[in-house]
Amino acid sequence: MLEASGLARRRGSRLVDALQDRIVLTLRTPEGGIAGFIGRHSPRGHGPKYLASRGSAKGNVLYGLAENRQALAAGARPVIVEGPFDAIAVTLAGRGRYVGVATCGTALSPAQVDALGQVCDLGTTGAVITFDGDSAGMRGAVKAFEQLRGAEAVRLPEGRDPSAILAQDGPAALHRLLDRSRVPLADIVVDAALARFPRLQFAEDRMRALQAVAPIVAGLPSGQVARQVVRTATRLGLEATTVNDAVVNAVEQARLQSGRVTQSFNPVDVAGLDAQPGHAKPYAEPAVARPTSSAHRPPYSLRPKT
Structure with missing residues (x-):
């Protein structure tokens, strides 16, 4: 046995x-x-x-999911961590608001997301992904984004995991980190895509960066599109309308390639949201479903902001 x-x-x-x-x-x-x-x-x-243990199906289960079914079903927010002790730490510090579930060292899999969705309503509670800031952590965050595009993310302090934060700083410190450091996971993924183009002072690299980011933004839940349009415009020094046109073009290209409509999409109302510091709307403000006039501009016009 x-x-x-x-x-x-x-x-x-x-x-x-x-x-x-x-x-x-x-x-x-x-x-x-x-x-x-x-x-x-x-x-x-x-x-x-x-x-x-040999033969364990760790790629299909999340540690802490079965143990906290009732709390998750009641509306606690799942926080996805790497190890079981990190999951326990999050639950202990969560005060019923956060519950830790662990992938046990594997990349987040579709089976694990399905299992989580069977226990809680991810569309209502959302999920939080924690990750290290190193290259492996970034790859894990991008992989998680493929499964949970509407999730939020918390970047952990360098060299510290949730169990270490709980042990060294106490439950209040870990709870504050989860409360105050959450950002849309899309922020992390878009920033990682832009980081591949270090010479953004050149128009050609800005073109490539825009082409790389536009499909990512096009695949987001509608309520997150406006934020990423403005963030991308700010980083690239472009008008928000230019980035918006690129996103619309990416949606159309995806539809043509797949031969079917994969999701409904409304261009974002970016009037008055040109890429100026401080103009990015707060997270969770829904995008306004009002078409912009893109027919008279090239989809990848790199007209700088004025």
Whole structure:
């Protein structure tokens, strides 16, 4: 039984502990069934920080989801973290507002998003993604964006995870971080796309940057489009109407390539929202569904702001 569960492995004629010197937690399906086990090494331990039992379906489940079904169903906001102890820390500090769920070291998968959606209404509560600011963390945030385009994000302090923040600074500090540091995940993804073009003083690079960002913005929930149009215009030194035209063009290109309408889209009303400092509207203000007159301008006109 121990071998079948993945908690032990055979070495010759002996069974040895597969998760030796680790704190072992149970991975459960959303319904509460056992899906496997995961162990965290001690502070002086060696090897990977988290190690799952052989055969565990960690790519399909989220640690903390089954344990907090009632809180999530009641409207608590899921905070997606890397490790089980981080999930526990978020829940302890969350005061019923936040509940931690952990991917257990894997990239967020469609199966995990589906499991989360079965327990809570993501369209109402939304989800929060935490990530490290290093390159691996950024890649994880972009991967999560593919699954949860309407999510928010919290960039963790360098070298610290939620469990460390709870242990060193207390629950109030972790709660403040979740309350005050949330930004749309789209901010992170758009900024990462723009960072690929370091020479934005040149019109050619601004053209390429705009072409890279426009499809990202075109795929956002409608309530987030205006914010990213204005942010992109500010970063590129363009009029918001120019960026808006590029987004509309990206939507049309996607429709032509797919041969069908993948989502409804209304051009954003950007009148009066030219890219000036401080003109970006607050997050969560819905985009205004009023067409702009783009027929008389080239879709990628790089006319600078005036």
